[in-house]
Amino acid sequence: MLINTVILLLRELLPVVLLLSLLLAANPAAMRTILLRVLLLGAPLLLLQSSQYSLLAELLEGQGLEFWYACCYSLCALFIAALLLQKQQHHWLAAAAVVALLLVNGSNLVLYLFLYPRQLDDSQSLWLGAALGSGISLSIAVLMYHLVLELRWHWRQVAAVLLCFSAARQISAAVFILHQMDWLGGAAPVWSQHLWIDESSELGYFLNALLGYKSSPSQGQLLAWSLTLLVLLALRQRESTS
Amino acid sequence: MSLKPTLKPLLPRRYFQLVLMLLCWPAPLFADNLPVFELTLKDHLFSPSTLQVPAGKKVKIIIHNQDPNPEEFESFSMNREKVILGNSSGVVFVGPLQPGTYPFTGEYNPDSAKGQLIALPEAQWQALQAGGNDAD
Numbered sequence: 546m547l548i549n550t551v552i553l554l555l556r557e558l559l560p561v562v563l564l565l566s567l568l569l570a571a572n573p574a575a576m577r578t579i580l581l582r583v584l585l586l587g588a589p590l591l592l593l594q595s596s597q598y599s600l601l602a603e604l605l606e607g608q609g610l611e612f613w614y615a616c617c618y619s620l621c622a623l624f625i626a627a628l629l630l631q632k633q634q635h636h637w638l639a640a641a642a643v644v645a646l647l648l649v650n651g652s653n654l655v656l657y658l659f660l661y662p663r664q665l666d667d668s669q670s671l672w673l674g675a676a677l678g679s680g681i682s683l684s685i686a687v688l689m690y691h692l693v694l695e696l697r698w699h700w701r702q703v704a705a706v707l708l709c710f711s712a713a714r715q716i717s718a719a720v721f722i723l724h725q726m727d728w729l730g731g732a733a734p735v736w737s738q739h740l741w742i743d744e745s746s747e748l749g750y751f752l753n754a755l756l757g758y759k760s761s762p763s764q765g766q767l768l769a770w771s772l773t774l775l776v777l778l779a780l781r782q783r784e785s786t787s
Numbered sequence: 788m789s790l791k792p793t794l795k796p797l798l799p800r801r802y803f804q805l806v807l808m809l810l811c812w813p814a815p816l817f818a819d820n821l822p823v824f825e826l827t828l829k830d831h832l833f834s835p836s837t838l839q840v841p842a843g844k845k846v847k848i849i850i851h852n853q854d855p856n857p858e859e860f861e862s863f864s865m866n867r868e869k870v871i872l873g874n875s876s877g878v879v880f881v882g883p884l885q886p887g888t889y890p891f892t893g894e895y896n897p898d899s900a901k902g903q904l905i906a907l908p909e910a911q912w913q914a915l916q917a918g919g920n921d922a923d
Contacts (some may be wrong), residue, residue, distance in 0.1 A: 549895075611869070657857075732845070743863075
């Protein structure tokens, strides 16, 4: 129970806090503003979504929840792309990008932590694991934030480039869900790298959260990820030189 | 004079056209002629714990969660994960898979909820089907 909870927290929370750390590193002066807006927007939406799980799950012949998640991933990527291509900072866009991802990852956490009745002994392990998993995820995010801030002295575009990777990750995740729903072709895996970097390892979780790494990506995922990354990098380059 | 920043057009139209063109290769939106298999989850145990499917074909797996608690069906090797609420069912499309063994687990109870999916080559699959028909 304890280890499982730590792993689940790590897997679900890390992508959200890493995205938040990249957005804050891209605009450190607006940290308090963005965090407040994430809280104001995210908490009520997450609560609203949690109250409608059963309804969402029954839509589209039992695939309503997945369709909603695919929309959230796509919206997250869209908001990140919009941020990257604007000259001025839009704090609501940054907050919206984090909230869109929070609605996906946060829902799994809500299900596991709050909507799953347990015995008292298991509850203690659960909350201890949640604290450990949250602590690890937040520590990694804080380290990433400071690392990006330091790297910006040498390479100004580092935060923007990592955000391009993050947007590509969200699109890849949306395609993954559409494969699972059989709404998109190209679901056959291109390769399997379980022997190199296992996706279920700690490094695999981190690379997945930051870059969208998959040890067995499908054709569709690989194409969507590459295309999104290349287009955003090209557009960002054009934007920064204009 | 308005001081409100205006949002520029997000992405060129050609980007969306290219993405749609490249992603929409033939895929049935509602696949009614796929092999269908069923998994049942009860008392945090998958039944059957070993599921045999034909390799090289897309298959539809219906997972019935007969426990009151939600469970997350997950398989890294099949690149699939889906949360199934308590006392409900969920559908996962898998494949086409290479011949081999693909483990899966219930993420919320990985110690007990686990199983494996075996993708059989065509000849073995046909033999299995024939053996089943003979038994009938």
